[in-house]
Amino acid sequence: MTKHQKNKEQAILAAAKEEFLEKGYDGARTTSIAQAAGVTHAMLHYYFKTKDQLFERIFMETIGVLGQGIIEVFTQNSKPFKERMQEALELHFNALKANPRLPLFMIREIASRPERFTIIKNVVGTFAGSLLNTMQHDIDQACESGEIIAIDAPTLLLDMLSLNVFPFIVKPVFETATGLNLDVESTFWEQRMRENIEIIMRRLTPHKQ
Amino acid sequence: MTKHQKNKEQAILAAAKEEFLEKGYDGARTTSIAQAAGVTHAMLHYYFKTKDQLFERIFMETIGVLGQGIIEVFTQNSKPFKERMQEALELHFNALKANPRLPLFMIREIASRPERFTIIKNVVGTFAGSLLNTMQHDIDQACESGEIIAIDAPTLLLDMLSLNVFPFIVKPVFETATGLNLDVESTFWEQRMRENIEIIMRRLTPHKQ
DNA sequence: ATTTTTATTAACAAGATTGTTAATACCCCA
């Protein structure tokens, strides 16, 4: 681990992340990654034997972010349910805002070559299982106390994910279609987060008609 | 247009649609398409000069479905706003259910090579513009009569799209992660559609607290 | 029936893309 190596290896990783996130596995070119990293493409194969290996590395390093926020909030128990829900939505949304291209990247890769990702079966499977258990338990409790109306945990989770994740997925489409850049429309994301919270709160709150 | 030709050309188109939807432009192989269609790959280039041309054809033939339902309902004016909203959600959701892989396909392609799709700038741009105008007008009207609470048309449209489209986008991820097949879980989609309608209704309805 | 157009095939060509290798430079430590 000399000084030389670290720099170049890091440069390759950074360039690879950029390229894979942008173009996907199939669209990415190892030569293009090497060029962007400022190294010969033989160097790329020196540090990472194959394109697959390099991809795997990037994929595994980035997958954790997707459930961030939601998971944290539901492993620590305090506060009323709706407050925690609101916090979960905020944390999750902000995690996505910091990594806006991740959701599409994950979905695209898994959809293109599902057979490749049998690993995530275990990861996601057990993780989501325990998250849903906790959620359902908390829901039932909040429901009994009259804080919220009844709802399935999987249904609620999909509601939350749909609202929070989808805007980031269509971001490129929207920007291509309108020519606008959502990130400079500084109020957009703030507004969107508030809207999502509003929707979920209204979904959960018992209303006297 | 002899008998020969039509069969093979159709076979190529069908195989191409399957391949492009499954693997995306970059992952698709013209040889693989030709093979699936049962023709030599020279034939593919005979009917469709290039891979690009074949892709363009598929893309244009399928893009129309995405806004289906929502557009129809908001170009014909009758019934109260919430009823029309419900109908729009149902029609749109069913259009997606009939073409479940389309949303991810579109998003993936546009995200990978936005420069290629400057065409859609005009199509989507003008289309969405007029749709949003109509929607906003109807919203304002329903709002004045006290049927619903105030909301921006773009906000509401993104709410609807998030809820309706996202489940189809994560379908492959979900199925890879769980090993389940959502289409045989016959109640899932029906349930999801009802949930989306419920959410939007609650979002729009003025509640006496 | 003969000519002309269309469909089809097999073989080939150009270029891109991933990956290897053998030679060379660099660095650290004894």
Added chain:
DNA sequence: TGGGGTATTAACAATCTTGTTAATAAAAAT
């Protein structure tokens, strides 16, 4: 200072992929 490992490079090789072409078959037209 010199030896052993690590880093780096340029050149090469194999394969894959798209696209062409020239020859042939089939169909249509006159």
